[in-house]
Amino acid sequence: MAHSAHAQPKENGLYLGGFLQSALGTHIQDSDEQKMLESLKQAEIAAYWRFMDKGLLGFELEYDPAKFSNHQVSDLSTAQMANKILEVAYLEWKESFIGLRLGKVVSDVGVEGLDIIERLAWEKSPVPNPNTYSGAFVSAYLPWNLELYGGATLGWDTLWNKNDAISPIVGLKHKSPQERAGLAYHSNLSFMIGPEQRDNKEDHRWLVDYSVGINMGETSEVLFELLYGQEAGLGYDGQSGAPDPNKAAAFWAGLTSFEYAFSQSQSSIVQPLAIGQRLEYIRDKDMLWGWFPEDISGLTTQIASTTTIRYRLHDWIDLMLDYRADFGRGDVQNVSILRNIDAFPEVWNMGQWYQSHQFVFGVVGLFSTRIN
Numbered sequence: 001m002a003h004s005a006h007a008q009p010k011e012n013g014l015y016l017g018g019f020l021q022s023a024l025g026t027h028i029q030d031s032d033e034q035k036m037l038e039s040l041k042q043a044e045i046a047a048y049w050r051f052m053d054k055g056l057l058g059f060e061l062e063y064d065p066a067k068f069s070n071h072q073v074s075d076l077s078t079a080q081m082a083n084k085i086l087e088v089a090y091l092e093w094k095e096s097f098i099g100l101r102l103g104k105v106v107s108d109v110g111v112e113g114l115d116i117i118e119r120l121a122w123e124k125s126p127v128p129n130p131n132t133y134s135g136a137f138v139s140a141y142l143p144w145n146l147e148l149y150g151g152a153t154l155g156w157d158t159l160w161n162k163n164d165a166i167s168p169i170v171g172l173k174h175k176s177p178q179e180r181a182g183l184a185y186h187s188n189l190s191f192m193i194g195p196e197q198r199d200n201k202e203d204h205r206w207l208v209d210y211s212v213g214i215n216m217g218e219t220s221e222v223l224f225e226l227l228y229g230q231e232a233g234l235g236y237d238g239q240s241g242a243p244d245p246n247k248a249a250a251f252w253a254g255l256t257s258f259e260y261a262f263s264q265s266q267s268s269i270v271q272p273l274a275i276g277q278r279l280e281y282i283r284d285k286d287m288l289w290g291w292f293p294e295d296i297s298g299l300t301t302q303i304a305s306t307t308t309i310r311y312r313l314h315d316w317i318d319l320m321l322d323y324r325a326d327f328g329r330g331d332v333q334n335v336s337i338l339r340n341i342d343a344f345p346e347v348w349n350m351g352q353w354y355q356s357h358q359f360v361f362g363v364v365g366l367f368s369t370r371i372n
């Protein structure tokens, strides 16, 4: 699909690229307060060197203001700055039966593209999985289009190890042998385990994630993802409602999305148009993630819908409209925050849903050039 192209080049050479994701947008919060969105969502510069048909050196530097929203830049150490700015930096080597990767890479977990040039929607869904990790990885390309992969990482979304412990990942990918009547699919089952809390080697987090993507006739794409995970030591006691260090926090989440590109349309005006709809569900019964897009804590269920219309004005510029609606509530008795409880709690004890609506008019500019 036009909007899920991978940035990495396929042919030998040295390349430079980048993109700018900017917006005019508003966010209507649960309090009915309206906030203008930051006009710059993300900017990236990338360099790739593909060599000897098998090797790839990749660097992607990003500026994402959201990563700096809670910090004064002057308070950050060089290591923290590097972690926020260096999105990926890796060396890859691919033989026909085996592949190796070393460095900070885009995580194998999940199905959605990390950046706006690799997915349709304005924002990646906040379902809890790692976006990137650093480490060493091996893939074995097996018969029947299977790929078995595994590696040792320093942890979720980090360039530096915050607890001197390794978080291994293993997974199995499968894709359809060839397009059958324009139908293609790929799936990915992954498992990751290791301590993720700062200076704590004892309490492990584990995550199992299953993802599927189905493409039909190069115009439609359906994505599907389901995940379940636990984080030791951060659970709650269901009776007292107090944190219980002997209990694991548990979370599960899923998303489904549908995209349609009008690239095969008769009309050249309609061809650059693509539309998409994504739904996601997150159950976070021990309030581990705090993913609601405002500063509201104590929520345990979130449902969100994202509707996207995107238009490729040129090879290097996309216009888009994106509407995201979030609904959250606290619905774990004695633990989460419940509000506006109905008079008949045994029938309807959910409290009212918190709501949040975000409207974006976005512009994405991209460039990519071969230097050598």
Ligand SMILES: [Ca+2]
Pocket (backbone or CB within 6 Å): 044, 060, 087, 114, 115
């Ligand atoms: Ca990137």
Ligand SMILES: [Ca+2]
Pocket (backbone or CB within 6 Å): 042, 044, 062, 087, 114, 115
């Ligand atoms: Ca990025």
Ligand SMILES: [Ca+2]
Pocket (backbone or CB within 6 Å): 153, 154, 155, 161, 162, 163, 164, 165, 166, 167, 194, 195, 196
């Ligand atoms: Ca670690």
